[in-house]
Amino acid sequence: MAAKKPITIIGGGLAGLTLGIGLRQREVPVKLIEAGHYPRHRVCGEFISGRGQESLARLGLLDLFAQAGAVSARTTAFFSATKSTAPRSLPSPAVCLSRFTLDVALAEKFRALGGELQTGTRAPVEDISEGVVRATGRRVQTGQGDARWFGLKIHARNVTLAADLEMHVSPRGYVGLCRINGGEVNICGLFHKCADDGGGTNHSRDLLRGPPGSPLRERLAAADFDENSFCAVAGISLCPQRAAARAGICVGDAITMIPPVTGNGMSMAFESAELAVTPLAAWSSDKSSWNTARETIARDCDAAFARRLAWAKWLQRLVLTPALQNPLVAIAARSDRFRRMAFERTR
Numbered sequence: 001m002a003a004k005k006p007i008t009i010i011g012g013g014l015a016g017l018t019l020g021i022g023l024r025q026r027e028v029p030v031k032l033i034e035a036g037h038y039p040r041h042r043v044c045g046e047f048i049s050g051r052g053q054e055s056l057a058r059l060g061l062l063d064l065f066a067q068a069g070a071v072s073a074r075t076t077a078f079f080s081a082t083k084s085t086a087p088r089s090l091p092s093p094a095v096c097l098s099r100f101t102l103d104v105a106l107a108e109k110f111r112a113l114g115g116e117l118q119t120g121t122r123a124p125v126e127d128i129s130e131g132v133v134r135a136t137g138r139r140v141q142t143g144q145g146d147a148r149w150f151g152l153k154i155h156a157r158n159v160t161l162a163a164d165l166e167m168h169v170s171p172r173g174y175v176g177l178c179r180i181n182g183g184e185v186n187i188c189g190l191f192h193k194c195a196d197d198g199g200g201t202n203h204s205r206d207l208l209r210g211p212p213g214s215p216l217r218e219r220l221a222a223a224d225f226d227e228n229s230f231c232a233v234a235g236i237s238l239c240p241q242r243a244a245a246r247a248g249i250c251v252g253d254a255i256t257m258i259p260p261v262t263g264n265g266m267s268m269a270f271e272s273a274e275l276a277v278t279p280l281a282a283w284s285s286d287k288s289s290w291n292t293a294r295e296t297i298a299r300d301c302d303a304a305f306a307r308r309l310a311w312a313k314w315l316q317r318l319v320l321t322p323a324l325q326n327p328l329v330a331i332a333a334r335s336d337r338f339r340r341m342a343f344e345r346t347r
Contacts, residue, residue, distance in 0.1 A: 002285075002286065004027065004028055004029060004284040004285055005029075005131060005283065005284045005285075005286070006028075006029035006030065006031065006131065006284075007023060007028055007029070007030050007031075007131055007132075007133060007280055007284060008030075008031045008032075008033065008123075008131060008132045008133070009030060009031070009032045009033070009132075009133045009135055010033050010123045010124075010132065010133070010134050010135065010136055011032075011033075011034065011035075011134065011135035011136040011137060011252075011254065012032050012033070012034030012036075012038075012103075012107065012117065012119070012135075013042070013103070013135060013137055013252060013253075013269070014102075014103075014106070014252060014266060014269035014270065014273075015135040015251040015252025015253070015254070015269040015270070015272055015273045016032055016034070016133075016135030016136075016251070016252070016273075017032070017103065017106035017107060017109075017110055018055075018059065018061070018106065018269065018270050018273035018274070019133065019135060019251055019273040019276055019277065019280075020032045020110045020115050020117075021059065021061070021106065021109055021110050021113060021115070022059055022273060022274060022276075022277035023115075023277060023280060023281060023284075024110065024113035024114055024115045025059070025060075025113065025277075026277065026281040026284075028280065028281055028284045029284075030110075030115045030116065031115075031116040031118065032110065032115060032116065032117050032118065033118050033121050033123040034117065034118065034119045034120075034121070035119075035120070035121065035122040035123075036119065036120070037119050037120055038103050038104045038107050038119065039100045039101070039103060039104045040100065040103070041098075041099060041100050041153065041155075041228075041229045041230075041231045042099045042103075042153070042231060042233075043151040043152065043153040043188060043231050043232065043233045044099045044153065044186075044188065044265070044266065045176050045178065045186070045188050045260060045263050045265065045266065046096060046097060046098055046099055046102075046178060046180055046186040046188070046266075047073055047094045047095065047096040047097075047165065047178050047180075047186075047263060047266070048094060048095045048096075048266045048267050048270070049073075049090065049092070049093075049094035049095075049263060049264065049267060049347065050092075050264055050267045050347030051267060051271055051304075051347060052264075052266060052267025052268065052269070052270040052271055053092075053095060053267070055267075055270040055271045055273070055274040056270055058274065059270075059274060059277075061106075061109070062095075064105050064106070064109060065095055065097055065102075065105075067105075068097055068101050068102060068105045068181065069097070069101065069181035069182065070095050070096060070097040070181060071095075071096050071097075071179055071180065071181055072093045072094070072095060072096070072164075073090065073093060073094040073095075073096050073164035073165050073178055073179065074089060074090055074093050074094075074164055075087040075088060075089055075090065075163040075164045075165070076088060076090055076163050076164065076165040076166070076167070077162050077163035077165075077166050077167075078166075078167045078168075078169075078329050078332050078333075078339075079166065079167070079168045079169070079214075079215045079216065079329065080168075080169050080170075080325040080326045080328070080329040081170065081211065081213075081214055081325070081326065082326055083326045083329035083330045083333065084162075084215060084329060084333065085329060085332050085333040085339075086333065087162055087163035088163075088336060088339060090165070090343070091340060091343060091344065094164075094165065094178075094263075096164075096178050096179060096180045096181070096186075097180060097181055098155070098180050098181055098182070098184070098186065100229070101181060128247045128248030128249075129248075130290040131290070132248065132249075133248075133249045133250070133251060133276065133280070134248060134249070134250045134251075134254045135250070135251045135252050135254055135273075136253075136254050137252065137253045137254065148192075148193045148234065148235060148236075149173075149190055149191065149192060149193065149234075149235075149236040149238060150190075150191055150193055150232060150233065150234040150235070150236060151188065151189065151190050151191075151232065151233045151234075151236060151260070152188070152189050152191065152204050152207060152208055152230075152231075152232050153186065153187065153188040153189075153229070153230070153231050153232075154187050154205065154208060154225055154226065154227075154229050154230045154231075155180070155184045155185065155186055155187070155225075155226040155229035156184065156185050156187055156220065156223040156224055156225045156226060157183060157184055157185070157223070157224045157226070158222050158223055158224045159177070159185040159187075159219065159220060159222075159223050160219070161177060161179065161185065161219070164178060164179050165177070165178045165263070166178070166219075167261075168210055168214065168215065168216040168219075169319055169320075169325045169328075169329070170210060170211050170214065170216075170325075171211075171322040171325075172191050172192055172207065172211075173189055173190045173191035173192055173207075173320065174189060174190060174261060174319060174320075175187060175188065175189035175208055175210060175216055176188050176189070176260070176263065177219070184226070185223075187208050187220070187223075188260075189207060189208050190236070190259075190260045190261070191207055192320075193234070204230070204232060205225065205230075208220075236257065237257060238257065238259050238313075238316060240256050240258075240309035240310070240312075240313055241255060241256040242256075242298075242302050242306070243255045243256075243297065243298035243299075243301040243302050243305075244295075244298040244299065244302055246298070248294065249276065249280070249290075249293065249294045249297055249298075251269070251272040251273050251275075251276050251297075251301075252268070252269040252272055252273065253265070253269065255272060255301060255305075256305070256309065258305075258308065258309055258312050258346070259312045259313065259315070259316035261312070261315060261316050261319050261320075262308070262312045262315065262316075262346040262347075264308065264312070264346055264347055267347065268305060271304060271305075272301050272304075272305075275297060275300045275301055275304065276297045279292070279293040279296040279297050280293055280297075307345070308345065308346045308347060311342075311345040311346050312346045315342055315346065
C-alpha cells in the first residue's frame, strides 16, 4: 500500500486541532504549526451549542469535554439598560469549557494520535500550496476608520447569574456571561471602538462591567476577576465570506467569522473541521485531487453556513442598534417564539 501524503495545518485553534485529530483517526500524517503555546487564554464565548456537538460526537470527542470538566448550560436570559427576560430553557443544552483547558485537551489528544505539533512557530498564512490547510483564525478588518470592533475576555469568581448564559447589550456593544469549569464565569464582550477610547486593562475591565446603573454592572459589583485570564483581540471583521471565494483550503474562522452575538463560532469551527476530514483523507490516499478536495470542502461549508451567516448579520445589526435594544429585549421577554427563531436560524 502506498504511503499516505502528509498534510500541514497552519493554526492550532479549535478548527485546526479538531481537523488534525480527525485526520489522524484516518491515519493521515499531519503536522500542525501553531504560533503560540498551550495553555493560554483566548477571546471566546467558551460554549458550544447547536450542530457542533453533533460533529464532536461523530469524531468521538464529547467524552474529552466531560473529562476536562465541561459543564452544561440549559437556560438563557437577555438584558438591556432597562429591560430583561426571565430565564428560559435553551432548545438544547450547551457545553461550556474554558479555552485554557479545552485547547490543551485537544492538543494532547492530537499528539496521542501521533500528530506532530509544532508550537511557537509562525508559518506564512498566505501559503495556499498543495497539502497545506489554513486554520489561522480571524481575518483582520481594514479600511474602516475608527469603526472597528474589538473583543475582550476575562474570567471571574463570586458572580451570581440569573441564567447559565446571559447576554447584556449596551450602546457600545454586548457582553456574554456563562458558567464554565472550575466554578468560574466567562465574561466576554464585543465593542465598537471609538476615537476617544482610553487604554489599558482598567478601561477594558470597565467596558466588561457594563455602563453605570446597568444590570451587568450590578451583576459584577462583587466579582473577583482573574487578571491572568484577561485577553483582547482587535480588528475583527464581521462581514460574512464564502468559502468558495477563499484561496486554498480553509477551516474555521479562516473562512469567515460569524457575529459573536449568535454564540455559534465554536460550533462552526468543529463543523468545518469535520467537513474537511473526508475530502482531505481522500487526497492523502491519492483518491482525489487537491482541487477536488478544495471544491468539496468549500461547497459543503457554504451549504452548512450560508443561511446562518445571513441571519446572524441581520441579528447583529438589530442588537447593535441602540434605539432597538430595549424593545428587542422586551419582545424577547414576551415572545418565546422570537427568541427560539433567532436561536435556531443561526445554528
